[in-house]
Amino acid sequence: MESNLHQVQDSIRRIVEAFVVTGTVTDICPYGNGHINDTYLVTTSGKRYILQRVNRYVFKEPVQVIRNIELVTGYLRDVIAREGGDPQRETLTLIPTHSGEHYVVDASGELWRMYLFIEQTISRDLPDTEALFALSGEAFGRFQRQLGGFDASMLSETIRDFHNTPARYAQLMDAVERNEAGRLCKVGEELAFCRRYEREVHTLTDALEAGEIPLRVTHNDTKLNNVLLDAKTGRGVCVIDLDTVMPGLAAYDFGDSIRFGANTAAEDERDLNKVQISLPMFEAFARGYLSQAGDALKLREVELLPMGAKLMTLECGMRFLADYLNGDKYFKIHREGHNLDRARTQFTLVSRMEAHFEEMCRIISRV
Numbered sequence: 001m002e003s004n005l006h007q008v009q010d011s012i013r014r015i016v017e018a019f020v021v022t023g024t025v026t027d028i029c030p031y032g033n034g035h036i037n038d039t040y041l042v043t044t045s046g047k048r049y050i051l052q053r054v055n056r057y058v059f060k061e062p063v064q065v066i067r068n069i070e071l072v073t074g075y076l077r078d079v080i081a082r083e084g085g086d087p088q089r090e091t092l093t094l095i096p097t098h099s100g101e102h103y104v105v106d107a108s109g110e111l112w113r114m115y116l117f118i119e120q121t122i123s124r125d126l127p128d129t130e131a132l133f134a135l136s137g138e139a140f141g142r143f144q145r146q147l148g149g150f151d152a153s154m155l156s157e158t159i160r161d162f163h164n165t166p167a168r169y170a171q172l173m174d175a176v177e178r179n180e181a182g183r184l185c186k187v188g189e190e191l192a193f194c195r196r197y198e199r200e201v202h203t204l205t206d207a208l209e210a211g212e213i214p215l216r217v218t219h220n221d222t223k224l225n226n227v228l229l230d231a232k233t234g235r236g237v238c239v240i241d242l243d244t245v246m247p248g249l250a251a252y253d254f255g256d257s258i259r260f261g262a263n264t265a266a267e268d269e270r271d272l273n274k275v276q277i278s279l280p281m282f283e284a285f286a287r288g289y290l291s292q293a294g295d296a297l298k299l300r301e302v303e304l305l306p307m308g309a310k311l312m313t314l315e316c317g318m319r320f321l322a323d324y325l326n327g328d329k330y331f332k333i334h335r336e337g338h339n340l341d342r343a344r345t346q347f348t349l350v351s352r353m354e355a356h357f358e359e360m361c362r363i364i365s366r367v
């Protein structure tokens with residue numbers, strides 16, 4: 001056993017032992033930059049695995065999260081095999097425990113799961129080249145297309161109103177009302193910004209209610225580090241982080257990718273002058289995404305993609321801001337004021353999108 005293994009608590013080692021892994025464990029270390037779950041890379045003498053503790057504050061019914069993932073990956077495995085792909089590489093593979101489940105609950109009630117580590121891939125935390133972003137668009141578009149025939153009623157809603165933007169607005173106002181962490185005095189400008197969107201936050205939900213756009217099975221968390229790209233070719237290999245696969249709108253998946261990947265700055269950049277919407281990145285992603293998902297989308301869905309980008313960015317900013325007001329309970333933070341910094345970049349990006357909205361719409365109609 002190597003030194004790292006000695007550092008991890010006995011409890012984590014015991015968790016690993018509950019799963020059916022190949023070989024003996026040689027190393028366990030924290031991995032990745034997700035904001036939600038605790039992720040570890042587990043190395044054995046035979047293979048590598050991803051071990052995750054599912055965040056119970058975020059996912060109130062974690063067993064339902066596992067059930068959804070079993071259903072979705074099971075369905076995708078068949079589609080991928082039919083299309084001549086490699087299911088072990090192109091979708092997540094849950095590792096069973098010795099008792100045949102796909103999760104373990106530890107003594108303190110925490111739920112753990114394990115996946116095969118998908119080798120020879122990279123996951124990016126910052127927007128890269130247009131070519132790579134187009135390939136990630138292709139991967140998310142393919143994911144959408146492959147799930148086209150999946151029965152949405154089989155899935156549990158793992159987080160209620162996850163992308164319901166009016167509900168997110170109401171949650172922010174509730175956080176303002178409660179002012180739990182006493183930080184309200186610090187967010188006057190940001191709140192004033194959000195209040196200007198009180199009506200516009202309804203655009204997508206209204207279109208859904210009016211029957212202009214359909215509910216689909218969507219990923220709902222399409223940020224760049226939730227797709228693994230082939231280390232050699234950059235091709236999108238596997239869409240990961242399936243905890244929020246639920247009924248949703250195409251505009252959610254498209255919009256959330258743009259929010260993260262077409263920002264010229266990092267999600268938590270403090271120098272707001274660096275925050276801009278990159279129209280070439282926007283176009284690259286749109287080309288990739290629509291090349292795979294486009295045929296299945298209705299005209300109105302396509303027209304609403306730029307609105308999806310704007311509202312997903314605003315919504316994410318409102319979520320960061322609400323979490324800041326609530327005392328940083330939801331998103332992992334790595335510094336004081338981290339959620340406020342993140343909220344500010346999102347709102348700045350919304351303003352930049354406003355300034356270029358017509359161009360965004362023109363790009364979509366051209367693509």
Ligand code: ADP
Pocket residue numbers: 031032033034035036037038039050092115116117118119123225226228240241242243
């Ligand atoms: P979170 O919900 O906290 O974002 P993720 O499921 O996205 O957690 O995992 C965090 C990171 O771990 C990912 O961004 C990716 O870099 C890496 N990762 C997750 N699953 C795998 C896997 N099966 N193979 C390789 N890397 C993975």
Ligand code: GN1
Pocket residue numbers: 033034035036037058220221223226241243244256267316
């Ligand atoms: C979270 O899990 P992760 O880090 O991929 C969040 C997303 C946000 C994103 C902001 C379940 O994504 O909704 O857009 O942070 N996931 C959940 O970076 O809330």
Ligand code: MG
Pocket residue numbers: 034035225226241
């Ligand atoms: Mg993630």
